[in-house]
Amino acid sequence: MVYRYGNNSNNVLNGITADISRGEFVAVIGPNGSGKSTLARHINGLLVPSEGQVTVDGMDTREPESIPEIRRRVGFVFQNPDNQLVGTTVEEDIAFGPENTGTSPEDIRESVDFAMTVAGLRELAGRPPHMLSGGQKQQLAIAGVVAMKTGCLVLDEPTSMIGPAGRRSVMGLLSRLKEEFNMTLVLITHHMEEAVFADRVMVTVEGHIAAEGTPREVFRSTSALYGMGLELPGPVELSNRLRALGLTLPDPVLTVDELVSCLCLL
Amino acid sequence: MPIIRMDNIWYAYNRGTPIQTNALSGLSLAVSRGSFVALAGHTGSGKSTVLQHLNGLLLPQKGRVLVEEADTRDKSFRRSLWAKVGLVQQYPERQFFEETVFSEVAVGPNNLGLSPAEVEDRVLEALAVVGIDRKRARETSPYALSGGEQRRVALASVLALRPGVLALDEPTAGIDFMGRQRIFKALADLKSQGVTIIMASHNMDDVARMADRVVVIKEGRALLEGSPRQVFASQGCVREAGLNLPFPSEVMARLREKGFNTEAPALTVDEAAEEIIKCVGARKTAQ
Numbered sequence: 001m002v003y004r005y006g007n008n009s010n011n012v013l014n015g016i017t018a019d020i021s022r023g024e025f026v027a028v029i030g031p032n033g034s035g036k037s038t039l040a041r042h043i044n045g046l047l048v049p050s051e052g053q054v055t056v057d058g059m060d061t062r063e064p065e066s067i068p069e070i071r072r073r074v075g076f077v078f079q080n081p082d083n084q085l086v087g088t089t090v091e092e093d094i095a096f097g098p099e100n101t102g103t104s105p106e107d108i109r110e111s112v113d114f115a116m117t118v119a120g121l122r123e124l125a126g127r128p129p130h131m132l133s134g135g136q137k138q139q140l141a142i143a144g145v146v147a148m149k150t151g152c153l154v155l156d157e158p159t160s161m162i163g164p165a166g167r168r169s170v171m172g173l174l175s176r177l178k179e180e181f182n183m184t185l186v187l188i189t190h191h192m193e194e195a196v197f198a199d200r201v202m203v204t205v206e207g208h209i210a211a212e213g214t215p216r217e218v219f220r221s222t223s224a225l226y227g228m229g230l231e232l233p234g235p236v237e238l239s240n241r242l243r244a245l246g247l248t249l250p251d252p253v254l255t256v257d258e259l260v261s262c263l264c265l266l
Numbered sequence: 267m268p269i270i271r272m273d274n275i276w277y278a279y280n281r282g283t284p285i286q287t288n289a290l291s292g293l294s295l296a297v298s299r300g301s302f303v304a305l306a307g308h309t310g311s312g313k314s315t316v317l318q319h320l321n322g323l324l325l326p327q328k329g330r331v332l333v334e335e336a337d338t339r340d341k342s343f344r345r346s347l348w349a350k351v352g353l354v355q356q357y358p359e360r361q362f363f364e365e366t367v368f369s370e371v372a373v374g375p376n377n378l379g380l381s382p383a384e385v386e387d388r389v390l391e392a393l394a395v396v397g398i399d400r401k402r403a404r405e406t407s408p409y410a411l412s413g414g415e416q417r418r419v420a421l422a423s424v425l426a427l428r429p430g431v432l433a434l435d436e437p438t439a440g441i442d443f444m445g446r447q448r449i450f451k452a453l454a455d456l457k458s459q460g461v462t463i464i465m466a467s468h469n470m471d472d473v474a475r476m477a478d479r480v481v482v483i484k485e486g487r488a489l490l491e492g493s494p495r496q497v498f499a500s501q502g503c504v505r506e507a508g509l510n511l512p513f514p515s516e517v518m519a520r521l522r523e524k525g526f527n528t529e530a531p532a533l534t535v536d537e538a539a540e541e542i543i544k545c546v547g548a549r550k551t552a553q
Contacts, residue, residue, distance in 0.1 A: 005410065031442040032414025079413065079440065080357060131287070134309035157413070160440040161356070163308035163468035164510040190414075190442060231443035234471075234513035234535070241539040247546060256513075260520045266546050 001052030003038055003207075012038045013049070014207035022151070023182040025174075027195040027215075029230065030204035036188045039204065040156045043186060044074035056152075072101070075145030079157040081137030085129040090121055090140055093129055097148045111147040118181075119143035119173055135166020139173055146177070152184040153177065159191060171197065192219075192233035196254040203228065219252040235259045267335075268296040269431065269462050270320065275329035277315055277486075289315040291486040292329070297464060302457050304477035305466040306497075308508035312486040313466035314356060317433045320464065321351035333431070349378070352429030356436050358420025367393075367403040367411070367419050374427040392422035395452040397445060414441045421449065425456075432456065434465045438472060450476060474498060474512035474533040482507045499531045514538035521545070 003013040013035045020026055020043075028036050041047040042054045045061035056074055059066040078084050087093025094115050098108040116122045119139045124132065129140060138158050145153050155174075159167040171194060177183040187194065195201050201218040203211040203225055211224040218225055219236045221243075232240070239253035239262075247266065253259045277290040289312045297303050305313045318324040319331050322338040331338045333347060355361075364370040371392055375385040393403050396418035408419050417440060424432070432453075438446045453463055453476065467473050473480055473494060480497040482490040484507040490497055498504060498515045505511075511519060514532040518541060522528055526545045532538035 009410075032418075032440075032445055033412040037412065128285070131285070157440055161309075161436070163508060164470075165308055165508040190440065229444045231446075234517075238514070238517065238535050238538055238542075241535060242542060245539060245543050247543070256517060256520060259517060260524060263521060263526075263542065263546065264524050266549070 001042065001049035001054060003035075003042070003047060003050050011050075012207055013042075015052075016204075016207070016209060018202065018209065018212075020152075020184060020186065022184055023178070025178050025185040025197070025199045026187070026202060027198035027200070028186065028188045028202045028204060029190070029192065029195050030210075031229065034204040035207040036204050037156050040076075040154050040186065040188050043152070043154050044076055045070050046076070072148065073150055074152045074154060075148060075150040077138065077141045077145065077153065077155040077158050079160050081134060081141055081158075081161070082130075084141050084144075085137060088128055089126050090129060090132070090143075091116070091125040093140055094121075094143050094147045097144055101148070111149065115143040115147035118146050118176065120169070133166055134162035135169045138162060138166065138170050142170070142173055142177075152186070154186045154188075156188045157190065158187070159189065159194065167191070167194075190231075192231050192236075193255075196233050203230065215254055216252060219254060221251050267299075269299040269334055270295070270297040270464075271332040272296075272316070272319065272326075273329050273332075275319065275326035275331060277319070277324060277327050281327065289486055290319075290326075293483070293487055294329075295481060295488060297462060299462055300457065300460050301478045302453070302463045302465070302476055303479045303481060304473040304494075305464065305481050305483055306468065306470065306473055306504075306507070306509055307466075307483035308468055311483045311507070313483055314435050315486075316483070317353060317355075317435050317464065317466055320431065320433045321353045322347050323353065349427065350429060351431040351433060352424040352427050353433045354421050354424045354435060354437060356439070358417060358423075361420070362408040362416070365407060367398060367406050367408050368400075370408050370419060371403070371423045371426050374423055378427065388426045388428070389422075392426040395425055395448075395455075396422045397448045398422065414445060417441055418445060418449070425452070429461070431462045431464070434463065436467055437465060438467075438469065446472075468509065470498070470504075470510050470512045474515070482509070484508070494533055495531060498533065517542075 001016050002011050004011045030036050045067045048062045054061045056070045059070055085093050086096050094112045095108055098111045121143055159170055174185055178185055196215045201215050202209050205228055211218055221240055235256055236252045239249045239259055243249050249262050272295040274292050274294050275290055279287045279289055305316055307313045322344055325339050336343045362370055371389045372385050375388045390400055393400055398418055457463055477494055480494050481488050489507055490503050498511055514535055517538055518528055518532045528541055528545050530541045532541055
C-alpha cells in the first residue's frame with residue numbers, strides 16, 4: 001500500500017506489505033516522519049490507502065459500509081491521553097463506547113465492570129479523568145477499548161508523554177490483554193525497551209519496512225537496524241560494548257534481567 | 267547570585283473550588299546563571315507548573331519568583347521577562363497558527379522588531395539546530411509534519427528568540443533517537459554560550475547525561491537536590507518519587523544486589539561497561 005496526504009505531495013507510505021496475525025503483538029519503531037502513525041491509522045480505516053489495499057478480517061477499509069464493523073474490531077489509543085477522554089468520571093468514560101452502539105443497560109454495566117477490572121481501575125471508578133495521572137489516563141483509554149471487546153488494539157506512542165511508573169503499568173496491562181484475552185496488539189513506540197517485549201518488530205524508514213523480525217533477530221548486532229540511526233535498547237547497547245571488550249555474552253541481550261543473569265554466570 | 271530564585275511558592279489549580287488541586291506546596295529552588303538544571307518527577311508532580319512560573323505565565327499564590335532579582339508579579343517587568351525566558355511547553359504543536367514552518371518560527375523574531383534579514387538569519391539558524399530542512403520549511407505547513415517534527419519546530423520557534431533562560435517541558439518526548447541527539451547537542455552548545463537551561467523530564471538517562479544539577483520533585487516539593495551522581499546514588503529517594511534510575515545505574519544496582527563488589531553509580535554506558543569489566547575480572551581472580 002501507498003499513502004500520500006495530498007495529490008501532489010510525497011508518498012508518506014511507500015509500498016508497505018505486511019500481515020498481522022490474530023493474537024500477535026507487533027511493535028513498530030522508526031524515526032520521526034517515517035510513517036509509523038500514518039501506518040497505524042490505516043489499520044482501523046482512519047486513513048485509507050492511496051494505492052493498494054488494507055483488509056481487516058477480510059473487510060476492505062476502502063468500503064465505507066465496512067468501517068463501523070472494522071472499528072468494532074480494531075480499537076485505537078492515541079499519544080496524548082487528554083485528547084481521547086470524554087466522560088466526567090472513569091466509569092462514564094468507559095461506558096461511552098458501549099452506550100453508543102445500542103448495547104442494553106445490563107450489557108453496558110457488565111462491559112464497564114469487566115473493563116475496569118482488567119485495566120485495574122475499579123478503585124478509581126468515580127474519579128474525574130482529569131484528576132488521573134498520565135499512566136492512569138492511558139489505562140483508561142485502553143479500558144474504553146476493552147469495554148468494546150475489540151479483538152485488536154492499535155496504540156500510537158501511548159507512553160511518550162507519561163512517566164516511568166505509568167509506562168510500566170501500561171506495558172503490564174498490554175501483556176495481560178495479550179496473555180489472558182489473546183488480543184492482537186500493534187504498538188507504535190520510540191521506547192526500545194517496550195519493543196523487546198513484542199512478538200515481532202517492524203522498523204519503518206521513509207515509508208517502507210526497512211527491517212522486520214523477532215526482537216532477537218532485529219536487535220542482533222548483525223541486523224540491518226544498525227546504521228539506520230535508531231536507538232538500541234540499553235541492555236543491547238551495553239552488552240555489545242561488553243562483548244567488544246572481551247566478555248562472552250549472547251547476541252543480543254534484550255533485557256536488564258537477562259544481562260544481570262548472564263553476567264552472574266561469567 | 268542565582269539568575270532564578272523561587273522562594274516557598276504555592277500554587278493550586280481551581281483554587282477555592284471543590285476540585286482544588288495543589289500543584290506546588292512550598293517549593294524553593296535556586297538556579298545559577300549558565301547552569302543546566304533538570305526537574306525530575308513523575309506525571310503530576312508539579313514540574314510543568316514550576317516551568318510556567320518562570321516566565322510569569324503563572325504567578326505564585328504564595329511566595330515569590332525572582333528572575334534576575336525582579337519579581338514576576340511586577341507588571342512593569344512582564345514584557346522584558348518574556349524576552350528573557352523562553353518556554354517550550356509540553357504539547358507545543360497545539361499553538362501553531364502560521365501557514366508554513368518558516369513563518370511559524372519567524373513569529374517571535376518578527377515580534378521583536380528585527381529587520382527581515384535578521385529574522386531570516388535567526389529562523390534558519392534555529393531550524394538548523396533542530397534539524398528541519400530549510401527548503402521544506404518554506405513549503406510545508408507545520409500541521410503536515412509528524413508529531414516528533416512538530417515538537418522540533420516548536421523548539422526552533424523559541425530558540426529563534428535567543429532567550430537567556432530556556433525552560434523546556436519534556437523536550438524529547440516523542441522525538442526519535444537522532445532528533446534527541448541533535449537537540450542535546452544544541453542544548454550543550456547553548457549552555458556553552460552561557461544560556462541557562464531548566465528542563466523538566468521523566469527520562470533519567472537524559473537527565474544523567476545533560477544536567478549539572480537535578481531537583482527531584484514530588485507532590486509539589488523539592489524532595490532531593492544535587493549533582494546527578496549524588497541524586498542517583500540515593501536510589502530509594504529516586505524510586506520514592508516514582509522515577510527510574512538511569513539505565514547504567516540500574517544495571518549496577520542490580521549487580522550489587524547479586525553480590526558484585528561495586529560502589530560506582532555509573533551514569534553512562536561507558537562507565538558501566540568499564541566497571542563491569544573490572545568486577546568480572548576481580549571475581550574471576552577470586553574464584
